[in-house]
């Protein structure tokens with residue numbers, strides 16, 4: 001028992017399997033076989049259809065709305081898979097890339113009634129693996145035997161539910177001195193979750209007094225803006241302005257949270273950019289992909305701040321959700337410090353959409 005994986009570790013394995021295209025089994029009162037639509041291969045689709053039964057493609061209500069499919073299950077829908085379903089059909093239901101060129105996938109018929117718990121959990125798991133949120137699912141009669149014969153990871157649904165709903169605790173791993181242009185008194189701290197997910201970083205500048213509100217920034221990773229100097233967003237200038245202000249005040253803490261693309265990952269963010277090139281705004285693009293407009297959990301930030309000994313911040317942000325989430329998770333926001341930099345002709349509409357639809361302050 002000591003050596004075997006616990007449920008958190010099994011879920012990490014399951015995410016890796018799903019990313020590779022290997023199916024998993026969700027065991028519970030309704031045992032099912034689960035594959036991520038994004039990584040489904042022709043051979044596995046053929047194998048699935050040969051098993052018979054009633055396979056479905058579970059998609060989020062956001063994606064269902066675009067496809068005019070009925071989300072009888074509330075936050076998701078179970079689209080019946082035609083018995084001769086082609087891989088192209090599965091991928092085009094899951095992926096909006098060709099929606100405009102090929103708008104009709106249907107009419108799509110959806111299952112209703114019965115226990116849909118495994119379908120919802122499968123979508124959550126696939127989302128946490130940063131894949132398109134769409135799951136091909138088939139009921140299994142002898143799940144244990146099927147899993148053993150095929151060497152598949154088995155996840156106990158009841159054990160997995162609370163783990164997927166909670167956030168994994170973050171542990172400090174190491175910190176070291178990091179002299180930087182903005183301040184020679186820099187220190188980089190690494191935090192690691194238990195669930196095999198992304199590590200997050202804190203850049204401490206100076207030696208801030210723990211008994212006073214610290215100048216802080218919760219920065220979400222943006223490869224395109226932070227590293228490549230993209231003009232499509234304002235992340236790079238915000239990152240540098242926040243660091244510069246901390247440097248000139250002599251104190252501060254910048255959390256670099258690896259929640260790229262507002263929590264959907266860089267690949268899905270690029271899918272969203274591709275939809276933006278087709279005329280959708282940043283919020284519509286996320287919805288067409290099946291995501292909420294913002295999938296981030298800023299409580300990660302308060303967990304890190306608390307573990308570093310901070311209980312009160314002067315938060316550099318224009319996003320009221322960050323302020324609310326900090327306060328709700330026990331870090332006092334003594335002051336919101338606006339961070340208005342980096343507007344240009346390419347990101348003007350993006351910033352206007354964030355103000356109009358996501359509540360960002362102008």
Ligand SMILES: Nc1nc2c(ncn2[C@@H]2O[C@H](COP(=O)(O)OP(=O)(O)OP(=O)(O)O)[C@@H](O)[C@H]2O)c(=O)[nH]1
Nearest residue numbers: 220221222233259260261262269272282317318319
């Ligand atoms: N999904 C998606 N993510 C984006 C897009 N543009 C930027 N991002 C990501 O958005 C995050 C930055 O969020 P913003 O909304 O700019 O700012 P914020 O962090 O909510 O608020 P501020 O504290 O005021 O900067 C980063 O993770 C970027 O990778 C986009 O078009 N689509």
Ligand SMILES: [Zn+2]
Nearest residue numbers: 222225233235
């Ligand atoms: Zn950005």
